[in-house]
Amino acid sequence: MKIAIGSDKSGFSAKEVIKAYLQESGADFDDLGTVDLDHVKPYYMVADKVAPLVQAGKYDRAILICGTGAGMSVVANKYKGVHAVACESVYTAKMCRAINNANVLCMGGWIVGPEMSLEMTKAFLSTDWLQDLEDWRQENLKKFDVQVHQIEEKIYG
Numbered sequence: 001m002k003i004a005i006g007s008d009k010s011g012f013s014a015k016e017v018i019k020a021y022l023q024e025s026g027a028d029f030d031d032l033g034t035v036d037l038d039h040v041k042p043y044y045m046v047a048d049k050v051a052p053l054v055q056a057g058k059y060d061r062a063i064l065i066c067g068t069g070a071g072m073s074v075v076a077n078k079y080k081g082v083h084a085v086a087c088e089s090v091y092t093a094k095m096c097r098a099i100n101n102a103n104v105l106c107m108g109g110w111i112v113g114p115e116m117s118l119e120m121t122k123a124f125l126s127t128d129w130l131q132d133l134e135d136w137r138q139e140n141l142k143k144f145d146v147q148v149h150q151i152e153e154k155i156y157g
Contacts, residue, residue: 011065
């Protein structure tokens with residue numbers, strides 16, 4: 001799995017903790033900014049750099065961290081095929097993968113600390129779509145996935 005990670009100033013410390021974990025675990029990832037606090041990029045520039053690369057299939061998943069996670073999510077979700085969810089707990093980070101097949105985890109550096117961000121990242125990266133869900137729920141979510149793709153086709157062509 002190829003992973004992109006990015007943050008603005010508000011998410012920088014959490015991003016650095018997550019990066020250290022990804023390096024230690026041997027994950028295939030790239031830091032797409034902000035790379036140091038002397039060259040800070042605003043959230044909308046970072047999300048606008050990462051999301052099209054997820055859309056193009058260059059990255060399987062991405063982790064974006066700003067102040068609340070909302071700004072990164074709003075920008076990333078403008079791209080067809082990018083499903084970004086702003087999460088505030090380990091549970092939502094896991095369930096956005098299992099239920100919604102999200103490919104971008106957005107978090108808020110003002111809301112969750114670096115340690116919680118790391119646990120959320122672990123849950124997001126280790127969960128597969130439909131994992132641990134009942135058969136009836138899996139069937140409904142497969143229909144949901146088809147419908148989401150149809151909606152995207154209607155909007156984006």
